[in-house]
Amino acid sequence: MNQYTTYYTLPVPNSTSPRNHRYPALHRIRSSGHDLDIFGRTVCRCSIPKQMKFVRKVLLITLGQVLITLGLATLLVRVDPIFQWLQRSRYTWWMPLPPTFLVATLIAWQLWMRYYRLSSTTRTIMLVSFSLMQASIISDIVSKLFYNEGILVLLMTMIGLFGILVFTLQTQLAFSGIGPIATSTITIYMSLPWLRSIFDMDTWMLLWPMLLAATICIYCILELYYIMGNVTIEDVTLANVALFIDAIYPMRCLHNFCELTDRVQIFPDVLDPGPHR
Numbered sequence: 001m002n003q004y005t006t007y008y009t010l011p012v013p014n015s016t017s018p019r020n021h022r023y024p025a026l027h028r029i030r031s032s033g034h035d036l037d038i039f040g041r042t043v044c045r046c047s048i049p050k051q052m053k054f055v056r057k058v059l060l061i062t063l064g065q066v067l068i069t070l071g072l073a074t075l076l077v078r079v080d081p082i083f084q085w086l087q088r089s090r091y092t093w094w095m096p097l098p099p100t101f102l103v104a105t106l107i108a109w110q111l112w113m114r115y116y117r118l119s120s121t122t123r124t125i126m127l128v129s130f131s132l133m134q135a136s137i138i139s140d141i142v143s144k145l146f147y148n149e150g151i152l153v154l155l156m157t158m159i160g161l162f163g164i165l166v167f168t169l170q171t172q173l174a175f176s177g178i179g180p181i182a183t184s185t186i187t188i189y190m191s192l193p194w195l196r197s198i199f200d201m202d203t204w205m206l207l208w209p210m211l212l213a214a215t216i217c218i219y220c221i222l223e224l225y226y227i228m229g230n231v232t233i234e235d236v237t238l239a240n241v242a243l244f245i246d247a248i249y250p251m252r253c254l255h256n257f258c259e260l261t262d263r264v265q266i267f268p269d270v271l272d273p274g275p276h277r
Contacts, residue, residue, distance in 0.1 A: 043228040048175075050233055052168040055175050055224060057236040059165050062220065062243065063158060065131045070154040072139035077147050086144065093144075097137055104133035105248060112245050115238045123237050134244065149209050152195065156188050156213030163187025164221065176225060184217040219247070226256040 043054050077083055086093055107130045111123065118126070142150030167183045168175065192206055199206075223246055227239045246253040 043233050046233060049171045051175050052171060054233045056168045058239045059161055061240045063161050066154055066158050069135040069138045072135055073142045076143040100133050101137055104130050108241055108244055112241050127237050152209035153212050156210055157216050159191045160184040160188045160213055160217035180221045181218055185214050188214055226260055
């Protein structure tokens with residue numbers, strides 16, 4: 001009787017072969033608890049085309065939310081009867097804002113905390129409700145306090161997000177590092193002459209709206225960097241809500257940025273000065 005037993009196993013692709021170097025994140029060795037393979041592969045471990053598709057979906061939802069906010073702010077100011085009523089009923093109009101903010105925050109928090117327990121229809125309804133509420137709050141504040149500057153910030157933010165959207169149309173560069181940030185910032189900067197001619201404003205008056213819009217776009221990009229390492233490609237709604245949750249809860253935003261310094265290779269000598277292998 002043979003004393004040796006032969007075991008046959010399925011062939012395993014060599015992760016160090018040259019054809020796999022294009023997507024190094026797919027072959028990163030992690031513990032099974034961090035893998036999340038039971039529930040699905042995280043976005044950052046998918047191929048570049050799938051990553052870009054995920055980012056495009058999140059950005060399209062975000063662009064829609066900014067567009068609704070811009071439309072409501074314009075409606076409140078450009079429609080004369082509404083504008084005159086707002087001027088006469090200033091305190092009456094401000095009163096609904098605190099409860100609206102609380103309800104919108106509660107909806108976003110429940111959608112974020114109970115996301116995997118909700119049906120897709122419920123998620124969509126909650127996302128639409130939250131989007132309309134936050135748009136009404138921001139548009140009201142913009143129309144009452146700083147309409148021209150607020151409209152500029154919203155327009156520049158849309159232009160910056162559109163620049164990121166264009167970046168996702170290619171599949172050679174991954175959605176990481178300085179590329180998306182530079183694309184968004186350059187797109188906003190290139191729109192300055194056009195906005196200057198439309199609003200008839202001096203260039204220096206466009207600087208702080210440009211800086212604020214660029215900051216918003218960079219925040220969205222950094223949040224997406226972090227989110228892509230924690231959700232699957234199907235969790236588009238969750239990724240969009242996380243953008244607002246982290247903005248409302250600054251400690252989470254700070255935590256995410258600290259986590260990013262371990263993964264994102266932006267200025268590694270500054271953010272990750274330790275020894276590298």
